[in-house]
Amino acid sequence: MRLFQKTNFNFIRHRKIAYAISFILLISGMVSLFVRGLNYGIDFKGGSEVVIRFDKPVDVGSVRSIMMQAGVNGSVKQYGLDRSLLLKTDFQGDTSQLKTLITNALSSRLPANPSRILSVQAVGPSIAADMKLSAIKALAAALVGILLYVSIRFEFKFAAAGVAAIFHDVLTVLGMFSLLGGLFDFMPLEVDQSIIAAFLTIAGYSITDTVVVYDRIRERLRGQKPSDYERIFNESMNQTISRTIITSGTTMISVLILFFFAGPAIRSFAFAMFAGILVGTYSSIFVAAPIVFDWQSRSKNPIKLRGA
C-alpha cells in the first residue's frame, strides 16, 4: 500500500500561508494564556484530589452540594471510571481528616449508595513550586540540548529553525490547553507532571520529522547552486512527505489507543501527545524547512553542511 506517492506540492511558494496559520495559532494560544491562563493540576498548584467510587450511579450535583455543606470547598466532577467522581479541593491539612470529613458526609447523606475512597493525592505548595521549577529546567535543558545536537549534526540555521519549530509545537499545545482547559469532563486538560512529560516527548519527537526532511535536503543540496535551492527544498519535502506522515501516523495510533483505553489518568497526556505530534508533523514541513530557506536566501554565506 502507498499513500502520498509522487506528490508535487510547492511548499516553499505557499510558505507565507503556513506562516500565517502558525502565527494565528500561536497568537490565539498566547492570548488565551494571558486571558484565561492555564489550569494547573495539583502537582504545580498544590491541593488535594480524591477519587470516590459509588456502588450505584450517582448525581454529581447532589454530591457537590453535600460536599459544600460538609465544608469541603472544591470542585466535583465525573472521573472517567465507572461510578466514580473526582473531588478537587485546596484542602491542605491532614488528609485523614479530609477523608473522614468526606466519608462521614457521604455515608450520612447517601446511606443507600455506599461509596469508597479510591485514591487521595495531596501536594503541598512548597513542593508544587519545586516541581514547577524542575519542569521549566527540564524543558529548557531539552531545547538547548537539541539545539546543540542539531547544530553539530547539520548547521546552526537548521538547528535554530528546528528549535523554533519545537517552540511552535509546544506553545501551540500549551495554547490549546489554555483554550480548552476545563471544558471537558472526560479530560481535565490540566497542566501537571504528565503534561510536562508530554511536552518533553513532543520536543524530542518533533525534531524527528524535521530531521528526516533536513537529512534529505542536506543530501540533495551538496554542490548545488543557491538559485536551485527553492526547487531542491520543494523536491526534498515532497520526497519525504510520505515517511513523515507514516512515522507520525504509527505514533499517533498508539497515542489514540492510550487516549481511549488507558483510563482517565493518562487521557490529558494522550491528548497533549496527539496534538503535539499533529502540530509537530505540520511544523517540520511548513515551519522548520521554510525558515531555513528564508534565512538562507537572506544570508550571504552558503550552506556549510556537516555530517553524512
Place this chain on the structure above:
Amino acid sequence: MKNNSFKLILIAVVALVSVWSLWPTWRDYALTKQLKSYHSKEDSLKFSIDHRAEIEQVHEKSLKLGLDLRGGMHLVMEVDILDLIDQKAWNKDANYYRIMANVRNATRNSSTNTVELLASEFGKENIRLSRYFYDMRDSDQDIVSRLKKEEQDALMRAREIIRNRIDQYGVAEPVIQTQGSQRLIIELSGVTDEARVRKLLMGTAKLEFRLVKEPQVLLRAIERVSSVPLQAPLQAQATPAPADSAMAAASGTATSPTPAAVPAIPPALPAPSAVVTKKLSDVIGMLPNGQVFTPAYARDAVTAVLKRQDVAALLPQDTQLLLSAKPEQTASGEKYYLIYLVQKTPELTGGVITEAKATFSAQDAQPEVLMSMNDEGTSKWARITGANIGKQIAIVLDGAIYSAPVVQSRIPSGNSVINGIGSLDEAKDLEIILKAGALPAPVKILEERTVGPSLGSDYIRAGMLSMIWGFTTVAIFMIIYYNKAGIAADLALVLNILVVISVLAGFSAALTLPGIAGIVLTMGMAVDANVLIYERVREELAEGKSLRMAIDAGYNKAFSSILDSHVTTLAAAFLLYVYGVGPIQGFAVTLMIGTGASLFTAIVVTRVLFDLFIGSSFMNEKSFG
C-alpha cells in the same frame, strides 16, 4: 555470511536473556494463580510451605509493579532543618527570634538550602553566626559548614529511624530515599491504615521526664497569664506560626488525644470562632483539689496561647505550662484537659530508653508502654526519683503530659511506664517509635499520594488493554502498508517489547501506569525506524536497483535520520528522568529503554531477516509493499 551468523547469535542471546529475565515473573504469576485456586486454607498453606523457596525467589526477581498499580502510599517528607538549627543555638534573644522568623518565611518561598538562607539572613543584619552558634571564635564559614554537616547527619538519621519504624510496623519492600538536603521520599505498598502510618512516620516521640511545680506556684503562674487574650497580638503572630503551609502541621503524633477521642469533625473547626475574642481566664477553670483545667473544645486554642512567647515570658524562670494528652471526664460526661506547670529543663530524656513494650496495665487493664533505660539513664533515674520523693514527675511526650505520678520511692531499676494511652494500637506504635529512637527534628509531609488496590487493578486492566490494542493496531498497520517487510518489523517490535519489560524486571524497576503508556508509545515510535528504512528501500527500488542493492542502500541512507531522531528522543526522556518524580520517571525509563532497544531491533533484527530470506522465493521486489 559470517557477519550474519554473529548477528543471529546476538539476537538469540538478547531474546534468551529477555525470556530468562522474565521467567521469574511468569512463575510468580503462575504460582500466585495456583495459590488462589485452592479452596481450603490448609491446601493453600501446604502449597505455600512446599514451594516456599521458589515463591520467595521468583517473587524477588519478578517484575515489580509501581505503587499506582499495586496500591499504596507515596510520601515526600521534609525534615524541619530550621528546628534542628534552633536546637543548636544558644544565647537566643529578640533579635535572634526575629531573624529566625524571617528565615522561616524565606524557606517557604525558596528552594535554596536552609543553612545558606540562614547565613544570608544573618549576614543581611551584619550579625555574626557565632553569636548564637557554636563558639564565639568560629567564622561564619566554619559555622555554615558545621551546620550543613548537622543537616546532612539529621537527614541520614531521620532516614534510618523512619526505616526502623516502617520495618517494625511491617511493610513489604519499603522504599526510602533522600532527596536534596532535607527531603525523604517514602514508598509503601499495600498500606491499609494510612492515618496510622502517617502518625508513625511523623511521630517525633520526644520523651521527657520533667518535674511538676507545686500547686501554689501553678496558681500564681495561672493568675499572671489569665488576662492574656486568646488572640495573639499582631506583632507576635509571626513567631509561633504553626499554621504553616505544610500539610502536616495539624497532626503531631501524640498531641492528639486518642483515636477514639478524635471526633468525626476536626476538633479545631467549631472552637476558634467561639473563643477568639476571649481571654485565657475564660477558658480555664480550677478544680476543688487545686488542679487547673481547660474544657476539651478550647484545647487547641489554649495550647496555641501557651506556646506564644509573650505568654511564656510571664511564667517563672525555666517553667512551662503543658496540657495533659488525654482528657478527663466529669460525671456529666464533659471532657476536659488538665494544665500543669512543669520545669522547662527535662530531668531525663528519651535518649536513655533502650527497650519499650506495649502491654495492658495490671490494675485497670489500660494500654501502657513499659520502658527500660540504659546504665546512664538508670543511675540518673534513681538519683532523680530519690531526690524527689513525694513530688510529681511528668512524663511528657511531644509536648503533652501523659501522666504525672507522685514519686513514692527511689527507683533503682531504670524502669518507667507511660500510661494514659488511648488504645493498644497507639501503645504499639509508641513502642515502635521509642525503640527506633526519636527523629532529630520534626518532619512534615509535603506530598502524599495514596492509591487503593481496587483503583490499581482498574489501572492494570486499562494498561493491559492499551498494550494489546496498541500492539495489534500498529502490527496490522505495518503488514497492510509494508506487506512482508511489515512482518519483519512486527517481529522486531515483539523483541523490543520483550526487551523493555525484561530490562525493567532485571533491574527491579517498577512498572507504573505512565510506564505502560511509555511502552505503548514506544510501539508507535519503534516502527518509525522501519518506516524510514522501508520508504528508502521503496525509493531505491523505484530507481530500478536490484532488491539486494536497494535494501543495502535503504539501511545505509536511512541510518543517519534514525540515529538523529533516536538521540533526541533519548535526550528528552533522560531529562524527564532526571527532573521528573515518581510515576513520570517510570514513563521516562520505559521510553529510554524502548527507544534504545529499537535501534537494535528495528535495524539489526529486520536486516538479518531480510538477509536470510533474500535469496529465497519468499522475498521479491513486492515484499516492501
